[in-house]
Structures are given as structure tokens and as C-alpha cells.
Amino acid sequence: MRISSTASGLAIAVLAAASFGTSGVLMKPLLEAGWSPAAAVTARAIGGAIILLPITLVALRGKWDALWRARWRVLIMGVVGVASTQFFYFAAIRTVPVSTAILIELLAPLLLVAVVWARTLRMPRPLVLAGSALAIVGLVMVIGPGSIGAPDPIGLLFSVLAMVACAVYFVIAARPSDGLPPVAFAGVGLVIGALTLSVLALIGVLPFTATFGDLPLLGAMLPWWVPLLFVAVVSTALAYVAGITAAESLGSRLASFAGLLEVVFAALFAWILLGEALQPLQLLGGALILGGIAAVKAAEPADGPVELPLAEGRAATEAQVPAR
Structure with missing residues (x-):
């Protein structure tokens, strides 16, 4: 899944957002059946890691040196990008509404714009500022x-x-791959993230409860592992590989704005599969997010995306379920 053009990168970013967005409708029956959010997302991370493990091992043949060179990047991805995002989210929803926690978490694109502004001492282009405003207003809607x-x-x-x-x-x-395939980066990162979340659950930092009976899904009673398997394959394994691939092509700023489409897809899937009707305000919000992404894309320099400097040595679902 190597890509070079911005158009292809955006297509993969949309695929990643759609894949992440499917987790909402599939996680919800598990949560309603008695699964704690921490148990559901830990099982999701473990499942995604298991799915990608054989593909990762094949992709790493003859490239173990690339994994070693990227060891700090992979470690940060697993501990921060996967596990810490979930840990802080769960800690937040103990005392604030779930939708509030998701909204604040998805302000990450604005944080990236602000950090680049502070590091370079150059005001972002007007299109970036306009796109940021459109995307955040759309997200709230x-x-x-x-x-x-x-x-x-x-x-x-x-x-x-x-x-x-x-x-x-x-x-x-979004950092240069330096020979490490995106699937290997995602696979090893998920293994580290799954191990971190498992340790947090075992020592009691995260509440961990699960049930193992049949549950209603798409008008039928199915075993508990069916939605979890789909989440592991599509919402986790495919989503992280696609997200990392897109970020390498688009850069962190544009990729993070494209990632806002995740909440739009989550609402769309909830409408189609769960009958949770979309309101006109939500449709308008989705249009504003698309407008914001288009503005940020138009502001990208011709010689490539603007990136944060990083010394070498982790993106939301619908309001009722854990964020990425």
C-alpha cells in the first residue's frame, strides 16, 4: 500500500476514516451486553494485533534492521498513539460526557496547526485558518x-x-518510513498498544468486565465474537494500516483533518445499520468538515506537506463508544 499522490493519499485517508467509523455500530452491542469500554477496546487491540501479526512477519523479512531503526517511533506509536489515547479517554469519560471527551480529543488538528505556528513563528495561511474553523464548527454540529x-x-x-x-x-x-512497511509499523504498534492496555487492565487501572453470550446485531442474534472479529479486521487492522499509509503521504496536518471524517462515517453507519436518523444539522456539519479539509489541502505547499520536526531515537467514533 505505497502511495505518492495527494489524491491517492486522500482516498486512503477516507478509507481509514470509514474503517475506524465502523467500530461504533459494532462496539455498541458489546457495551450494551455488559462489556466495559476498556475491555472492548483492549480486546479490539489484541484482535487487530493478532490479525496483522503474520502479515507483519512476512513484511519484515529482510527488513528487521528497518524496524530497529524505527524502534522509538514504533514504541511511541504503540504506547502513545494507541494505548495512551484510549487510557486518557477512558479516564475522561468517568467525569465528563462522552461526547465532550470525543470533541476535545478531535481538536488534535488544531493543536498541530498551533504547534507548527509556534515552532516556525509563521502564521498559518488564511486557508488553513479558515479550514480549521470550518472543520471544528462542522465537528460540533x-x-x-x-x-x-x-x-x-x-x-x-x-x-x-x-x-x-x-x-x-x-x-x-507521518514520519518517513525509512524502509519500514506501513503494515509492519501498524502491526508492531498494535502489539505494543495491546500489551500496554492489557497491563493497565490487569493492575486495575482500567475497569475490565466482559460477557460472552449472544447479542443482537443487524436484526439477528449472533455470538459475541462476531462483531469483535469484524472490529479487529476492519476497524483496527485495516484502519491503522490505511491511516499510517495516508499520513505518510499527506503529512500529519492534512491527515489529521481528513481523520475528522471518522465521526461523519460513524454517524452515517449508525443511521444505516442502527436506524439512528441523521439530523439536518449533522448533514450540514459533515459538509463543513469536507469544506475544511478542502481548504487545508489547497493550502499545502507545492513541494510537500508541512511537518513538525521530530528527533528520532498515534483518531473517533460516535459519541456512545470509545474513541480511537
């Missing part, structure tokens, strides 16, 4: 204006930390 406002400062702090971890995911994913 899709999630719901009622998601704004959370009085608990600790919950807000954890939400901000989840936003930072999400921004790190996009920065790390």
Missing part, C-alpha cells in the same frame, strides 16, 4: 452542540491529554 460544556476540571484535563496523544499519533504516523 455532527457530534451535537449539546456536547459542549463539562464542568469537571479533571475530566477536561484527561480529555486534553487524549487530544495530545491523538496529535502524536498523526505526527508519528
Whole structure:
């Protein structure tokens, strides 16, 4: 899955957003059946890691030196981009509304714009500022204006930390591969993330409960592992590989804005599969997000995306389920 053009990169980014967005409708029956969010997402990460493991081993044949060179990048992806984003999100939703935590986490594109501004001391182009405004207003419309406002400062702090971890995911994913295949990067990162989440669950930092009976899905009663398997394959393995591949092509800024489409796809799948009707305000919000992405794309320099410097040594779902 090597790509070079911006158009191809955006297509893969849309695929990643759609893949991540499927987790909502499939995680929801598990949560309603008694699974804790931490248990569901830990099982998701473990499943995704298992799915990608054989492909990762094949992709790494003759390229283990590339993995060693990228060891710090892969470690940060697993611990921060995968595990920390989830950990901070779960800590936040203990005291603030789920939709508020998601909204703050998905402000990661604005954080990347602000950091580049601070590092370069150059004001972003007007199109970037306009695109940022359009995308964030659209995001609020899709999630719901009622998601704004959370009085608990600790919950807000954890939400901000989840936003930072999400921004790190996009920065790390966008770094030059240096010979490491995206599928291997995603596979090893998921293994590290799954191990980190498992340790947090085992020591009691994350609440971990699960049930193993049949549950309703798409009008039928199916075993608990059916939605989890789909989430592992599509919403995790495919989504992370596609997301990393797109970020390498688009750069962290444009990729993070394209990632906002995840919440649009989540709402769309909830409408199609769960009958949760889309409101006109949500449709308008989706259009504004697309407009924001188009503005940021138009502002990209001709010689390539603007990236944050990084010394070598992790992106949302619908409001009822864990964010990426």
C-alpha cells in the first residue's frame, strides 16, 4: 500500500476514516451486553494485533534492521498513539460526557496547526485558518452542540491529554518510513498498544468486565465474537494500516483533518445499520468538515506537506463508544 499522490493519499485517508467509523455500530452491542469500554477496546487491540501479526512477519523479512531503526517511533506509536489515547479517554469519560471527551480529543488538528505556528513563528495561511474553523464548527454540529460544556476540571484535563496523544499519533504516523512497511509499523504498534492496555487492565487501572453470550446485531442474534472479529479486521487492522499509509503521504496536518471524517462515517453507519436518523444539522456539519479539509489541502505547499520536526531515537467514533 505505497502511495505518492495527494489524491491517492486522500482516498486512503477516507478509507481509514470509514474503517475506524465502523467500530461504533459494532462496539455498541458489546457495551450494551455488559462489556466495559476498556475491555472492548483492549480486546479490539489484541484482535487487530493478532490479525496483522503474520502479515507483519512476512513484511519484515529482510527488513528487521528497518524496524530497529524505527524502534522509538514504533514504541511511541504503540504506547502513545494507541494505548495512551484510549487510557486518557477512558479516564475522561468517568467525569465528563462522552461526547465532550470525543470533541476535545478531535481538536488534535488544531493543536498541530498551533504547534507548527509556534515552532516556525509563521502564521498559518488564511486557508488553513479558515479550514480549521470550518472543520471544528462542522465537528460540533455532527457530534451535537449539546456536547459542549463539562464542568469537571479533571475530566477536561484527561480529555486534553487524549487530544495530545491523538496529535502524536498523526505526527508519528507521518514520519518517513525509512524502509519500514506501513503494515509492519501498524502491526508492531498494535502489539505494543495491546500489551500496554492489557497491563493497565490487569493492575486495575482500567475497569475490565466482559460477557460472552449472544447479542443482537443487524436484526439477528449472533455470538459475541462476531462483531469483535469484524472490529479487529476492519476497524483496527485495516484502519491503522490505511491511516499510517495516508499520513505518510499527506503529512500529519492534512491527515489529521481528513481523520475528522471518522465521526461523519460513524454517524452515517449508525443511521444505516442502527436506524439512528441523521439530523439536518449533522448533514450540514459533515459538509463543513469536507469544506475544511478542502481548504487545508489547497493550502499545502507545492513541494510537500508541512511537518513538525521530530528527533528520532498515534483518531473517533460516535459519541456512545470509545474513541480511537
